[in-house]
Structures are given as structure tokens and as C-alpha cells.
Amino acid sequence: MNLPSGYNGKLYHLIDEVNRIKFSEPQKALELANFVYVQSLKSADELLEANCLYLLGVCHEILSSYPQAMKFLSEAIKLAQHLGEKKIMGDALNYVGVIHDNLNNYSNALKAYFRALKIYEDVKENKKIAIVLSNIGLIYTNIKDFRNALKFYSHALDIAEEENDSESLLITNINIGLTHSQLGNFEEALKFLDDALEQAKNSNDKRRTAIAIDHIADTNIKLNNKEEAFRLYEESRKLKLELEDKRGLVRLYGTLGHLHLVESNLVEAKINLEKALELATELGIKKSVHELHKMLADAYEKTNNSAKALYHLKIAYRKELEFLKEEAEIHAKNISTQLEIEQAQKEAEIQRLKNIELAQALEDVKKLNVNLKDLNNEKNEFMAIAVHDLKNPLQNILSTARILKRSAELPKSEMDEFTTNIINQTDRMFNIIKKLLDHNAIDQGELKIIISHFDLNALCKELISNFREEAERKRLELVFEEAPGETNINTDKVILYEILQNLVSNAIKFSSEFKRITLKVYDEENTIKLEVIDQGPGFSEEDKKKMFNKFARLSAKPTGDEHSTGLGLSIVKKLCELIGASLKLESKVNEGAKFTILLKK
Structure with missing residues (x-):
């Protein structure tokens, strides 16, 4: 940097001093950066101001003051963009990524890092x-x-x-x-x-x-x-x-607490875990808060303090639900930077090649890589669901069972709450396993088609009856409009029930209370038409492009803390193809959705 002479030149030298001591004496560096920042405003030196904003953000990040850090870094990025100072922009974006990483917001961290990487490549x-x-x-x-x-x-x-x-x-x-x-x-x-x-x-x-x-x-x-x-x-x-370094202390006290817990040094375990929890709560590190409450529940359980154990376990449940929601949305495995780099390199190479055959060969390789990427993503998603989503409810069931075993005189209301939790967690695991097995059976061609003659109205009445309690629990109106008389059809009864079950289940899962869900049957001349209509959030155009993909993550989220594997609509599409049914969607954002199934009699 070419430093100006005079007073402002001295201020730039102070900036160098902030950079030199920020990791060894962060509080002193922060005070110095604040002083220079005030002087930059007085002297109307925007370049100096941009540097100060960046360093104020860095110092606050080092001191674990994340909201303040984000505020200064955002201002630094805006001013640097206005001034065309790409290096300051890149530096600030890199630290934005560091903060998101510290808070386990991996998707946002990667977005910031990508932007910083592009800027640094531009300016070499x-x-x-x-x-x-x-x-x-x-x-x-x-x-x-x-x-x-x-x-x-x-x-x-x-x-x-x-x-x-x-x-x-x-x-x-x-x-x-x-x-x-x-x-x-x-x-x-x-x-x-x-x-x-x-x-x-x-x-x-x-x-x-x-x-x-x-x-x-x-x-x-x-x-x-x-x-x-x-x-x-x-x-x-x-x-x-x-x-x-508050974040560093969260990690350290949490580690020490865990080690003492394993060694049954329960007094030391609780002291360290409580310290870690206080700091993690202050900093808003949700994953750590959830994990620390679970460890404290274990610690108090081992000392037979059921009241404290229950207190921490309840909070752990609540925090886990919050954390799982966010984790599903920010799952960083969906972003493969290496594949993007390789793809960009291949595209650039194709442009340089004049030989059409070689270019076509590279294009084929590129398509193959995309297919392999999709397969790899499916494998990663399958493992993430099988390991992560099944592990958490199992841990919750185990912890709850241990508490119940030790607490023979729990009030009935709390006993009901914990037994209900065990039932819900078990249902959640069963549904996850069923969806995964269904999808695997379809992909492997192991699903046998058994054609039978049956009354479709009766099948739909049974389906609606089975979902009535779930709909009422969410204050939803579930309506069946049957076709006049008997509506007989020849198809696979089990598969058709599974198709309708997935569509109605999705409608309930994504509808907010007091909405209506309708299942209609039409007996037309040569075909049977079924419609599942809801008043939920609908589907965006982007959703419609990927809604039938495996493990698809769409814009709408369940309204009652339900779990979604992203497999339901993929299963519906494949099952419709198996029995020769056509499937159509009509939907706009915030205007609900209508799925129509057409079957030959």
C-alpha cells in the first residue's frame, strides 16, 4: 500500500500495528482500530475508513463478538465495493465465512468463501x-x-x-x-x-x-x-x-466436561459444562448449546438429581428440533467446490479445443461426471439420513428411558410427556426406514405388481379414516368427495394406496392450521381421476424442476416440526409409472397445490 504522508500516513502505520497485534493483543488492537476509525471519519478518508471497518470486524471476531463483527464487516464490504478495493472486499468476505463457520452455518460460510476466492483469483x-x-x-x-x-x-x-x-x-x-x-x-x-x-x-x-x-x-x-x-x-x-477467546473457551470447557463425565468426575464435569453452556448461550452457538444440555442431563442423571436431569433433557429436546431444522437447510455436503472447479476447467478446455471429436469426448466425460456426482450425492444423502436422522431419536429414546427408570415417582403429566416422546421418536424412525426401503425396492425392481379388482371409494374412505386423527391434531379439515355409486378399478391396490398416502401425508405435513385438504374421485368414461387438493404453501417454479428428485429439498417447510426425507414425491412418481398412471401438478406459490392422477379402468 502506498501510504499518504502527514497525519493520515501515521494513521495508516497504526493500521499496520493493529494487524500486527490483533491475534496476540486483540483488546488493545480493537481500541487502536476504534481510534483510527474515528480519525478516518474526521478526515473523510474513505480508504482508511474501509480498512478500519474491516479490522474492527476482525477484532470483534477474535473476541467472539459475532454480531458486532458481522456489522463492521458488512459495512467494510459495501464501502470497499464502492471504492473498487477488491482486496478489502475479499478479506472481509473471508472473515464473514469464518464467523458462519464458527456458528456451524456451513452453507453461508461456503458462499462467503467462494466470493472471496473469486475476488482473490481476480487480483492474483x-x-x-x-x-x-x-x-x-x-x-x-x-x-x-x-x-x-x-x-x-x-x-x-x-x-x-x-x-x-x-x-x-x-x-x-x-x-x-x-x-x-x-x-x-x-x-x-x-x-x-x-x-x-x-x-x-x-x-x-x-x-x-x-x-x-x-x-x-x-x-x-x-x-x-x-x-x-x-x-x-x-x-x-x-x-x-x-x-x-469465548468461542475457544466453549470448546475447551465442553471438552474438559466430556472427559470428566467419561471418567465419572461428576463435580468437575458439571463445573466445566456449566461454564461452556453459559458462553455458548451468550454467543448463540446452537449446536454447542444442544450438546451441552445433553451432557449436563447425563451428568445430573449419574448423580441421581432427576429434576436437574429432566430440566436439561427438556431443553436439549427443544434445541435439537431447532438445530435439526437449520442443519437440514444448511447441509454443506450439497455443495462440492471441487466438482465445480473441475467442471469449469473442462468447460474452458472444450472452448479451446478446435477438434470436434475431442470436444465431444470431453463433453461425454463431463456428463458422466455429472451422473457420478448425482450418484455420490445420493449416497451421501442416504448415509446422512440413515446415520444422523436415526441416531438422534435413538439417543433421545435411550436418555428418556434412563430418566424414567430412575424416576419412579414422576408426576403423571411428565410421565405422559416422556412416553409420548418415545412413541413419536419411534414413529419417526419407522417412517424414515420405510421410505428408504420403499425407494430402494423400486430402484432395484423388487416391487411386484399385483393387479386386483376393488372399489376405489372404499379404499379412499379407509385412507381418510387413517389420517383423520393426524389432521385433527393440526386443526386441519380433511374432506373426501367420492364418485357416485361403486367405482371399481383394476390395478395394484397396495401401490395405489401408497401413492395416495404419500400425497395426503405431504398435504398434512406442509399445511398450517384451519386449512382444508380434499381427496376427490371422478369416474369418467374410460378413466378414473383422483385429485389431492390442499391450501398449503404451493410450489415455486424452481421447486417444480426438482420436486420428483430423490432427497429433494424444496422451499416449503413442515409446519408442525415433522421430519421430511425428501423422498415422498419421488416415490409417488415412480409408483405411478409402475402402475401406468399419469401424474400432474397444478400449483402456484401461496395458492396451494392440486395433484391429479389418471388411471385407466
């Missing part, structure tokens, strides 16, 4: 590119996609070594060490983490020194070197308190 800031690539890799580590994580770290490490940049080397070494530790490659993990710790200490980067120490301690726990691990945790605790 290779050192910054390495940092962003390493940050993206960390997200993949957090969601346990280690293969993609290591790809990004490898790319980041190559750039960092080529540029001989100590900061990006430090960040990447920490992240690679963390990933190897989680993979069980402990010797490799310690090699990278020890290098990172030495780099952090040499550069007086206290924040990253503490992070490296944490990961080295975690790895020692896995190696059963508990004495060394606790010594390192204490060293890290002192650094975090000095830096006022």
Missing part, C-alpha cells in the same frame, strides 16, 4: 487464495468429508509453500493436523500440529498457538496420554482467558 492474491482454500477444507473436515478436505489442504499447502507465506502455512498445517487426528493418523497429525505450534509461537500468534495446543491435547487423549493432554488443556485455557 495467491497467499489469500491459500488461506481461503484451507478454510474451505476445514468445513469439509467439520462435516467428516475428509477426502475432499485433504484435497483442499493439499492445494492450499502447495500455494503456501510456493509463496513462502507463513500465515497460510500455519493455518493449513493446523487444519491438516486436525483432519489426520480425526482419521486416526495420530503420528502424522502430531507432525503437522507440532510444526504449526512452533510457527505460531515464533510469530507470537497466541490465538493459533492455543488452537494448535488444543488439537495436540485432543490427539494425546486419543493416544491415552491423559496427563500430558490435561497439562496442555490448562496451558490453552490460560491463553484463551488472556485473549478473551
Whole structure:
């Protein structure tokens, strides 16, 4: 940066000082940045103001003041865009990504990182590119996609070594060490983490020194070197308190609480977990709040304090529902940066090729890659549902059963609440498993078609009767309008029931109270027409393009905390094809939906 002379030149030198001490003395850096910011406003120096806004955001992020950090970073981005200062924009966007990552908002984090990466590529800031690539890799580590994580770290490490940049080397070494530790490659993990710790200490980067120490301690726990691990945790605790690193303390106290809980050191466990919970609640880290309440419920259960255990378990249930809703919406596995990069490279290569046959061959490869990507996404989604969505209700059932076993004299209202929870969680698991098995049977061609002759009106009455209680629970009006007389049809009765069951279930799930859901049957000359009509949120044009895909996530959300696998409409489409029925949708956003099924008699 070409610094202006005079007073403003001195202010720019103070900016350099903020950058130098922000990790070692963040509070002092914040005070200095505030001073320079006020001076920038007085001198009407917009470039200085943009730099100050960015650094104020960074200092607040380091001090875990996330709302303040986002406010300053957003203002920095706007001003930098106005001034055409792309580097400041990229720096601010990178820290926006860091904040979202800290709060487990991985989708928003990746969006910010992508924007920063594009800017850094435009201005050829290779050192910054390495940092962003390493940050993206960390997200993949957090969601346990280690293969993609290591790809990004490898790319980041190559750039960092080529540029001989100590900061990006430090960040990447920490992240690679963390990933190897989680993979069980402990010797490799310690090699990278020890290098990172030495780099952090040499550069007086206290924040990253503490992070490296944490990961080295975690790895020692896995190696059963508990004495060394606790010594390192204490060293890290002192650094975090000095830096006022609240998020770091949430992680540290939570880890210590968990370790003491496993060792049945219940007094120490509760002390550390309560400290972590207080800070996590203050910072708004929902995932940590949920996990800490669950651990505290376990701790109090082990000390036979049923009242406290019930208190924390109730909150854990509520927080889990909130967290699962958000997690489903921000699932970062739907975003594969590596595939996007490879796809862009292939497209660029095709443009350069003049040989039509070679271009066609590459296009075929590209299509094959898209198919493989779809298959990989389906596999990831299947595993996410099977592991994550089944694990959580099982854990809840186990915890509830333990509480009930220890609490023989619970009031009837609380006993009913907990037994109802067990029933609901079991129903949820059953429905998930049924949907997955149904879809797999269809894909594998294992579903046999059994044609029978039956009265469609009677089948629909049975269906409506089975859904009546669920509809009334949500204060919905469920109406059946039958065709006159007997409406006989030849088709697979079980499959047709499954089609209608999925459509009516979806209508109930996505309708708000006091709405109407109608099932109509029309007996026409050569065909039978069925309609399922609701007054729900309807489908957007974007929804209509993907609504019949497996695991589709549409814009509408269930209105009563119900679970959605994204398989229902995909199953309906495939089942209709199996019995030769046509399926049509008429819908607009906020105007409900009408599904029409046409069957030959």
C-alpha cells in the first residue's frame, strides 16, 4: 500500500500495528482500530475508513463478538465495493465465512468463501487464495468429508509453500493436523500440529498457538496420554482467558466436561459444562448449546438429581428440533467446490479445443461426471439420513428411558410427556426406514405388481379414516368427495394406496392450521381421476424442476416440526409409472397445490 504522508500516513502505520497485534493483543488492537476509525471519519478518508471497518470486524471476531463483527464487516464490504478495493472486499468476505463457520452455518460460510476466492483469483492474491482454500477444507473436515478436505489442504499447502507465506502455512498445517487426528493418523497429525505450534509461537500468534495446543491435547487423549493432554488443556485455557477467546473457551470447557463425565468426575464435569453452556448461550452457538444440555442431563442423571436431569433433557429436546431444522437447510455436503472447479476447467478446455471429436469426448466425460456426482450425492444423502436422522431419536429414546427408570415417582403429566416422546421418536424412525426401503425396492425392481379388482371409494374412505386423527391434531379439515355409486378399478391396490398416502401425508405435513385438504374421485368414461387438493404453501417454479428428485429439498417447510426425507414425491412418481398412471401438478406459490392422477379402468 502506498501510504499518504502527514497525519493520515501515521494513521495508516497504526493500521499496520493493529494487524500486527490483533491475534496476540486483540483488546488493545480493537481500541487502536476504534481510534483510527474515528480519525478516518474526521478526515473523510474513505480508504482508511474501509480498512478500519474491516479490522474492527476482525477484532470483534477474535473476541467472539459475532454480531458486532458481522456489522463492521458488512459495512467494510459495501464501502470497499464502492471504492473498487477488491482486496478489502475479499478479506472481509473471508472473515464473514469464518464467523458462519464458527456458528456451524456451513452453507453461508461456503458462499462467503467462494466470493472471496473469486475476488482473490481476480487480483492474483495467491497467499489469500491459500488461506481461503484451507478454510474451505476445514468445513469439509467439520462435516467428516475428509477426502475432499485433504484435497483442499493439499492445494492450499502447495500455494503456501510456493509463496513462502507463513500465515497460510500455519493455518493449513493446523487444519491438516486436525483432519489426520480425526482419521486416526495420530503420528502424522502430531507432525503437522507440532510444526504449526512452533510457527505460531515464533510469530507470537497466541490465538493459533492455543488452537494448535488444543488439537495436540485432543490427539494425546486419543493416544491415552491423559496427563500430558490435561497439562496442555490448562496451558490453552490460560491463553484463551488472556485473549478473551469465548468461542475457544466453549470448546475447551465442553471438552474438559466430556472427559470428566467419561471418567465419572461428576463435580468437575458439571463445573466445566456449566461454564461452556453459559458462553455458548451468550454467543448463540446452537449446536454447542444442544450438546451441552445433553451432557449436563447425563451428568445430573449419574448423580441421581432427576429434576436437574429432566430440566436439561427438556431443553436439549427443544434445541435439537431447532438445530435439526437449520442443519437440514444448511447441509454443506450439497455443495462440492471441487466438482465445480473441475467442471469449469473442462468447460474452458472444450472452448479451446478446435477438434470436434475431442470436444465431444470431453463433453461425454463431463456428463458422466455429472451422473457420478448425482450418484455420490445420493449416497451421501442416504448415509446422512440413515446415520444422523436415526441416531438422534435413538439417543433421545435411550436418555428418556434412563430418566424414567430412575424416576419412579414422576408426576403423571411428565410421565405422559416422556412416553409420548418415545412413541413419536419411534414413529419417526419407522417412517424414515420405510421410505428408504420403499425407494430402494423400486430402484432395484423388487416391487411386484399385483393387479386386483376393488372399489376405489372404499379404499379412499379407509385412507381418510387413517389420517383423520393426524389432521385433527393440526386443526386441519380433511374432506373426501367420492364418485357416485361403486367405482371399481383394476390395478395394484397396495401401490395405489401408497401413492395416495404419500400425497395426503405431504398435504398434512406442509399445511398450517384451519386449512382444508380434499381427496376427490371422478369416474369418467374410460378413466378414473383422483385429485389431492390442499391450501398449503404451493410450489415455486424452481421447486417444480426438482420436486420428483430423490432427497429433494424444496422451499416449503413442515409446519408442525415433522421430519421430511425428501423422498415422498419421488416415490409417488415412480409408483405411478409402475402402475401406468399419469401424474400432474397444478400449483402456484401461496395458492396451494392440486395433484391429479389418471388411471385407466
